[in-house]
Amino acid sequence: MDLPAILARIVAEMRDAPDRGAVARYIPSLAGVDPARFGIAIVTADGDTFMGGDANIGFSIQSISKVFSLTLALGKVGDRLWERVGREPSGNSFNSIVQLEAEKGIPRNPFINAGAIVLADVNLAGHLPREAIGELLQFVRYLAADDSIAIDEAVARSEEQTGERNRALAHFMKSYGTVQHEPDPVLGTYFHACAIEMSCRQLAQAGRFLMLGGRHPEGGNVVSARRARRILSLMLTCGHYDASGDFAFRVGMPGKSGVGGGILAVVPGRASIAVWSPGLNPSGNSQLGGLALERLAEATGWSIFGH
Template sequence: MTPNLQAIVDEIVAAMAAETERGAPARYIPGLAALSTDRFGMAVVTADGATAMGGDAEMPFSIQSISKVFALTMALGKIGDQLWRRVGREPSGNAFNSIVQLEAEHGIPRNPFINAGAIVVADVNLSGHMPRESIGELLRFVRFLADDETIVVDEAIARGEAETGYRNIALANYMRAFGNIHHSVELVLGCYFHQCAIAMSCLQLAMAGRFLMLDGMQPGAGRVISPRRARRINALMLTCGHYDASGDFAFRIGMPGKSGVGGGILAVVPGKASIAVWSPGLNASGNSQLGTLALERLAEATGWSIFRARA
């Protein structure tokens, strides 16, 4: 464990409590709009098994697009590199729910972390299952990674997304028109909305990210994915994990990371740490305002960055 890591986390939590620019919660998803921007949590799990956390680190929140990391891992386990025939691996340069590029690129989403790409991944994971079985499989996988059977889907959030997710419905139908969605749009979106509504705390999320910190190994459980696949998922998180702000996140923080509009961010320092932060207030790019700032401070205080040689 990095010396004084708990003290560093405590200092960051105190600094975030004093911040006046806190962003605004996502207004377009029922259940998220009313969340208080006063909330902030942080948890760090290191490669040697130590844990440091503070603030609201044990309060569950809707992980939203962070779920795309776990869904992608499952899809790659099912069909391997065949996935890349249906989803690209490049940054989009557009908002996470943009439809602009799909027509020019014949219904192939730029990457698996924008909404269109994640909907294709949900279609892959649905193969051979009913929706309830598919989301159950993903939920069991997340519980396994976090070593916590209490993780659940927030059904109220899932219902709210289904009732208001018109843009996602449009994305799915558009890709279906190009033949890149193979199942019923309603069934695929049911899986997608439920995966986004998985509720986890910072501690649970940091625990779940350990396999990406450790080249695909899960402490106490063995290998989850190959080292090569772990590196590739981390690469996608670095280049695409914060949508059109991914470059700025890499520039400022230098860690693979995946954000969600629920205010959470999962960040990975290969060989060093798995980190989760949460604060519902979002910046203009749809990423947690305080979460991003907290990770920047953590990187400065610890020297953690993939652009720095490992000690």
Template structure:
């Protein structure tokens, strides 16, 4: 088998003629400014090795990838009681759909669609002011990434607040069912800022390593119990790519979470954490070339959980 560094360099070279394909998330004005030709891969292994290629040291908006970290925090705060407010099933619909909320009495299908993540933000907000809740999320991300330089991109957060009308509708609709404890505006402030966290592929791969390592950092420090890490990975596999989650599992075979900033965080349990970034999205809102890069990596490294 090729070394991981050689492998990701080969993948970078093979996809280079297609850099810029897909469509950036222009419905968030600040994300529309991102160069669609950017492309990076970073791999962090549980035994301490680091590999990266391309634009892996450029920061980008992690968007919905942040939902993984938010869910981890909310479960630590509320435990299994959280599942009374949000489900664990694939949505089969787009990430910002309101349709299912009506038939399911304001309970989102899973924590990785927008409605579910808004409920998670509301759970994190409990007992805090919005600024404190945002700080808690940011501190957690910095801690697991072992990097205090990670910040919230204020321009992206403002852009989302100005244009997030569908998310406002989702929040108010759930509020009408009693599934938000706080004012929708306060909960959305936490959600928008969480999505606006900016990270590099290298930072993101390191931040996800505890999920590949049974809930522990490489130092051995426990972040969450092994069973909880396994369950979060299960949700990433079944729900992490919205209505394309089944196809991603079929093609790649790794737990992963995408974001409309073009990033994907993937986990090879017991082996490594992988972050890819390519801003061009497919019709489901997932990174077009990022998905192909992960498919090639999983196949050639033998990292699919189904191997």
């Protein structure tokens, strides 16, 4: 398989793609990003790295951070997490409050906003907010083996200023006891996690442990093989909001998207892949990111559903 050629072809195709989606506008820092950007990075199980386009430019990982928050939260409370968060696709948009009311304050899964707010609540236990944020950042740096990864404070502040809907979710779950700390510090932790900035290269590196059955490529286990599989299953069934089924259908890889335009996709035993293009489709997932992964899956046969 000639990955460099495949990547070059995809980058060229994406450069000329007419329908690039719409850049998220809800916070100024995101709205200003150039819609022409496209980057891709692949780390294979052998440890080789392949890159194309704007693979070294940082972007706001937004909801992709939920994968790392989930891994951290499972490390803290294990399967007791599932008493407070479900693991079913939601059937609703990422910030819907309807499902929460019907299901007594238990978010459907950890990858919708309400679920990730519960993750922040779990990760906050015994910490000051800035300690919890620091711990998550350190964890991501360790996964990516890159200490230069940082939080974009301007994005975090913007999230706080426009986060009324997330505030509503947090208070709503507080009323049910699903959120246990005060909503304000929980949300502070949540907003900072969303504001982590990474490049495709860094993100693909951070996803390696999921490709490797939970092992850190530099030694030791991040999580057990079983937990790695389970995180991947959640990415497949819930990783693209209410278009998760469509992503599984078209791409066939566990993946998690963010409104910054990034997607982290993992093929167990094969590859950890990050793509980025800031324009979003109506479901809130990167338009070209999804298309690029579809092309990559076709060219490589990297689908968990056979090849």
